[in-house]
Amino acid sequence: MWSLNGKVVVIAEKPKASYKIATALSPNIVRRVSYNIPYYLIRRGNVEIAIVSAAGHLFGLDSDEKGYPIFSYRWRPLYEIDDSAKHTYYYIKIIQEQCSRADYYVNACDYDIEGSVIGYLIIKFFGDVSRAFRAKFSSLTPMEIRESFNNLSRLDYEMIESGLCRHELDWVWGINISRALMDAIKLVTGKNVILSAGRVQTPTLKHVVENNIARNLYVPVPQYTISISIIKDNRVIQLEYCGEPYEKLSDAKKIVDELRDIRYLRVIDIKSESYSYRPPPPFNLGDLQSEGFRIYGFSPYKTQSIAEKLYLDAYISYPRTNSQKLPPTLNYRGILENLGRMPHYSNLVNQLLLETRGVLKPIEGAKEDPAHPAIYPTGVLPRGLSQDEWKIYDLIVRRFLATFSKNAIVNYTKVLFRADTSMGEILFEKNGLEIIDEGWMKYYYFMKPRETVIPRFNIGEKVYISKASIRRIYSRPCDKISKISLLKWMEDSNIGTESTRARIIELLFERNYLKSSGRGIEATDLGFGVIEVLDKFFPELTSVELTRFFEEKLEGIRKGLEKREVVVREARETISKLLEKFNHEKEIIGRLLGIRKGLIQTTNKCRLCNREVYSDNFCTYHYRAFIILKDSYNVWKERENLDWFEYLKKIINLRITGRWVREVAEYVMKRV
Template sequence: KMRRKRMKKVEPDKIERGKGNYLLIITEKPQAAQKIAAALGSARKVTEGGASYFEVEREGKEILVGSAVGHLFNLEYKAGQKGWPIFEIEWRPSYERAASSFTKKYYNLLKKLARKAGEIIIATDYDVEGEVIGWNVLRFIFKRDNAKRMKYSTLTKPELLKAFENPMDELDWGQAYAGETRHILDWLYGINLSRALMAAIKTTGSFKILSIGRVQGPALKIIVDREHEISNFKSEPFWQVFAVVNNPKIYDSSWMPKISEDGKEISGFSFKHPKDIFDKKELEKFKDIKEGVAETKESEERVTPPVPFDLTTLQREAYRLHKIGPSQTLSVVQKLYLDGLISYPRTSSQKIPDAINPKSILKALEKNFPEAKEAKRAKPIEGKKSDPAHPSIYPTGEWADLKENEKKIYELVVKRFISVFSDDAVTLNKRVVITAKEHTKIKFTASGLKIKEKGWTKVYPAVLEEKDVPTLNGDVKIDEIKFVEKETQPPKRYTPTSLITILEKKNLGTKSTRSMIIDTLFNRGYLDGRSIQATPLGMKLIETLEQYSSIIIDENLTRQLEEKMEKLQGSKRKEDLEKQEEKIIKHAEKIIRDISKEFKEKEKDIGRGILAGIEGLREVQNEQNTLRKCPKCGKGDLRIIYSRKTRSQFVACSAYPDCKQTYNLPPNSYIKKSGKECKDCSYPLLMSLKKGKRPWEFCFNPLCEDNKKRREEWERKKGRKIGEKPVEEEDEGSKGNSNNKEGREESGGEKKGKVGSVGDEKGKVDGGEGKKGDGEEGKGGDSGGEKKVVEGEKEGK
């Protein structure tokens, strides 16, 4: 019995299809359905059972536009299978999961609309995920084998009409099979390997939600390897050598930068020897240098604009300029796309085709961005990367009122687009070389830059920095040779964007999933910090897997699977695709069986190794969350606690239940120590991190004078009575406090095997929603998802 038949099996719906008296268009999200319906004509919104569709008449033909809400089907294992490994899986309606029960009304509506539909057009996002969403609706709800396909990159009226009038004759089967194969692989790897970890830790009598996946593992190893590089790094001393020239007769004194050592300032212009000196004995040859011969060379350089945005580059720039994390950037650009303000964001392309009519877009932008008038380059600057599905990210020319981060990202996209049509910047480059008379092989240099024509740098935040250097030619007196001692530095830790860049270079994950993979690693307690650092748990997990089952974290294996799926995406014949998919899945099953055999033989050793990491994480979290001695009992420590019951943080005394002192904290945000003290009361200042908001510091002491002033000001604005008792000052056990027994027991770290759970919330600050539920990779721990399952084993899937 072929796997394909097993995979496609879903209990048939008893649908009596009509004679086909309307055209039915299916989109991925309700916003897209509304945009398409509005583009086709005067649309009427119809709501049934909490879900909506649109009716529109065009050229005498009735058209209905309905939508999914991301994935309406998810992979599940067939009932009756216990333990691991498991391979019998099937597509099941998403609403069967409690977290996705809201999808049932859309499922039911599409099922009803299918009954009397004639022609079907799939108009989901044109990528592998969109293809899978459309294919599943088509085969499992509509019971049809094929349909026409709309392809568009923006939700603008002209492009939607063009896509409607010129649909593809069938689904993009390469995308469909590549997408399904990715779901299956991520699900099989994720659920089996995560169950393996959970089973191993249970042998120690402990419990911790753990997950690993085919991309998660190699990604974590990259970070752990960097940690080893840093910890094993041994600094070496070296010296930089400068020739200091202080001659105001030769050049203007404004050209006199200063170098410093041990806080001492040195006047004069310093010219640097191009090589760092690691052998201190070599410094002797510089000491007698008193004179040199200078030569100045000037050149003009044209600096072309940066290339158009693909998703990774946009994420990198949003972080560089605005410190907006990759996941949040992805979430924002998805909204901007659905609002019709920018093109489809999940693209690898750095190309701008003529078909988008860039001149008309620039003209439309002039109203809100006058600099667009200066964008007169006939052909845009383009990069090397391309994408068969979509062009680079570009603005549509539309405008809307936006929230702070939405505005920042939108303006970034607009200005990048304008810049690629703007003139080159022109710089005047100057390089001064001083050759020592005493040793002609010894040279000292200084380079300068002046911007002659700003060009595109007037539009887009540039990295060009002007620097003046003197013009020197002929003999010069060297007033001093200065040696500045330094030490070699260890490699830098990854930032979210540099990690995404390295994952892209290694072909691990996809443009849509990489940021969510990083979020998952944070949420599992494997990573910490903005400069990403592996926690004791993350370190020990990789160390244990390297010792007992290294194939799980082998990036070469993951890369080979990615390449096979890319090859699958490029194929066209459905029959060939089905065979290729079957072959890839069978190969993956063999690997998982081999891992299973090896893993089970060493399960207890693996469990002990991971437990050591869990205990190390607990110690770190206790230290990170300990604030000060409790002012009430003087025995316990005040700590930041996270309650799984209320899903909120509060401050409480570690001497509970003997001491029940608590302090409320701002809800719906992640709270951590700031490392600073309140200037009024000396309590530790805390930092509140909230998605889409700037971090802010606050004192949690309700008796602090500064807090009282701010509360009085707040009460005045709200019209409340000044002096009214705030919740924080109410007696212990009062309403609104989180210090009840249930909250304590749910907070983690109180029972054996449970880790203080504030760490489980790390990484959520920058996190955005997963694409379309990006479903099964989320179960496998490799792509996130829209809803988080709290139940232990399910979260490990």
């Protein structure tokens, strides 16, 4: 860059980043403030550099056309189309002023698809893309920033085209389907209601709705297992039953009676094996979000937001990455030595350097990212972190340390016990766990298993039974979806990106389609209604397959295998066909949405909710619950020998009973 002549405008994505870039490029910066926004000037020889900041996206897609379908649009300043973006006016004004006299431009926004689009649009509207360069860096440390500016490249047009296409697809998808839904409800109710649907958010919402339906319709079924305790070395020890649960209570009773008569078990096998566990790979964003939720209960969006702040403060590398690999050019020892200056890590760093004898070779995972390595601490010592920021930073540091460490050795012992009964041999087991060598777990203790010490047994030894009883267990529904499991599902389904998935989940909450339920999430009545309508009339819109198809097209653009205009044209054709079908059902759709929104009162309501009647005075969901409740009684009657009233009482009192099933059971019980 220093070989250029004239004025160079450097565009950073955020104000913090602009300051980091300026101070890395020169110790002699001039700080200017305009409209309460700082920017920085550097002069060296024949080069004058202005480092200015965006505020994230400064432009958005918009159209003056009303109604739908709508496929003509243009990029406009965000402050003109979004009241919440009024502050971006002054950022644009400063950038425009500096770019008006520039000879060259450098896009120094985050090196990802969004950063490429942000910088490109600024240069396109206020500069000249033919005289523009790209700075690529994965951390905001001075050394890496200087290295990137010494090796500027052409604009990354494949990423730009992919990013522009993603915005266009999301816009045409969202604006057309959302307007269609709102038009349908207005046709029936006469009211303007804000509704939205999206290329990624709608399949994501459907996944939650399907999970909720399965859980709400669940009837637990009883099963029976054996609980047994033995005496060893004057200690009472609980054993685990090894067989399949019994389906008949009478069979379980018979076994327990025989065990009480036999009075002892015999040790028939002892196995002790040691396993070597490799260190976990360094974090990518998804793994960090999973651990943030598992350990601290942080939502994916909260973890991502904290990580982005740590990046802007130059404490960690760029967090929005899918990679589980660290670059071999990274100065591992230098980072470790800097971390060792912190009392919190000094002993750990010293131990690691002794353990490795200075040979630092990190473990790698399978996942890669073409733009950025895995997340790592830069070695810049953090200051003034909040408690939650420290927690995420500490996870990243400890995971980084663990990647250089040796394998952990864990020994598992299993003792197998047998009793001979009239129904054959019955097996029980006791498991022990001992950590032989902590290895990497010393550094990343969050994955360290709990040790279980068990007494020493001998094969053939008799052990006396102190207690034998029946343990009633119940089949369980599928797990309730949490924000992190939903994010993982999006990742596995290949919809959305590392940087957008957590935000899409939060958007579903803001739209009142989802709500929190403990550590899980549930769909609201409105969320159910939108999916019911779209799934019934436009299953293509709720399918993961269609969303994934276009995600693969976007990736093809990034790789130079697809053309943006071809992909956008294909999306337009798909949407046009769907909307043509939509218009034939508009009144029915509007009525269904109006009922879900509470704008239309039905005279024929479900006995238990505000939904319209489907059959037998129940809505679709409560009717299905009623059928399942009746069908499941035969199983309960055979296993527990309960009458109908006793069965209903049991179902109502079980916490794992589905909500709609319980509501039906309570209603029926009042009429018994």
